[in-house]
Amino acid sequence: MDSPVTVDPGRSAEIAAGLAHVRSRISAACAAAGRTDSEVTMIAVTKTYPAGDVLALAGLGVLDVGENRDQEASAKAAEVAEAGLTPRWHFIGQLQRNKARSVVRYADAVHSVDSVRLARALDAASAAHRDRPLEVLLQVSLDSDAARGGALPDSPDPGVGLGAVAETVAGAQALRLAGLMAVAPLGWEPERAFARLAEVAAGFRTVHPGAVALSAGMSGDLEIAIRYGATHVRVGSALLGMRPTLR
Ligand SMILES: *Cc1c(COP(=O)(O)O)cnc(C)c1O
Numbered sequence: 001m002d003s004p005v006t007v008d009p010g011r012s013a014e015i016a017a018g019l020a021h022v023r024s025r026i027s028a029a030c031a032a033a034g035r036t037d038s039e040v041t042m043i044a045v046t047k048t049y050p051a052g053d054v055l056a057l058a059g060l061g062v063l064d065v066g067e068n069r070d071q072e073a074s075a076k077a078a079e080v081a082e083a084g085l086t087p088r089w090h091f092i093g094q095l096q097r098n099k100a101r102s103v104v105r106y107a108d109a110v111h112s113v114d115s116v117r118l119a120r121a122l123d124a125a126s127a128a129h130r131d132r133p134l135e136v137l138l139q140v141s142l143d144s145d146a147a148r149g150g151a152l153p154d155s156p157d158p159g160v161g162l163g164a165v166a167e168t169v170a171g172a173q174a175l176r177l178a179g180l181m182a183v184a185p186l187g188w189e190p191e192r193a194f195a196r197l198a199e200v201a202a203g204f205r206t207v208h209p210g211a212v213a214l215s216a217g218m219s220g221d222l223e224i225a226i227r228y229g230a231t232h233v234r235v236g237s238a239l240l241g242m243r244p245t246l247r
Pocket of ligand 1: 045047068092093183217218219220234235236237238
């Protein structure tokens, strides 16, 4: 049997320092935007980092964690569960339909739903393998570059138009439409990206008033995302250090 995951005190102290810095950035950004800290949930993005870091984060009170690859996330979630902890796992990466059955077993929320086909696959998997609905955020393409993923706002496309994907999720038995997610497109100033996202979100909420989550902002641009209404920021490197490879 593998040895159980443990927390290294030195590593935990390192993460505590990163966490204090990120929390102060979030507080300052909330204050500047006239918002309260409790309006913003920080998701610690633990991709490429070991299960021990998830335990260290939990020990520091961080129980929302994000992952972007099913294979890595499912193994890590199993290790963490074995250690007796059940943080909330947020799946934030591009997702293939054939991974739906795996993801619904450990994820509490999927932030990257961007097609009717993926929504249907997640609904079927959630109905079969979960006892409560899966939270879904729809990933929005801000530059309409289909290759980078994201549903298309203002598009009547029946497969990847934001309206069609939202209707599918809203009508699904085993999914709960929670809100929207976006990543600033390459080469865009974050202001431009998150201003556009705020505009899309405002229109979206007139149709889906309960879907108020807005997942936006990472280590480099979380202040700007908070200024434009982010309710969830996804922070990796500022907490855990630079990842060895960009992904
Ligand atoms: C990796 C990743 C993040 C975190 O990025 P950092 O710059 O390390 O904070 C956030 N969102 C998504 C979708 C990611 O893949």
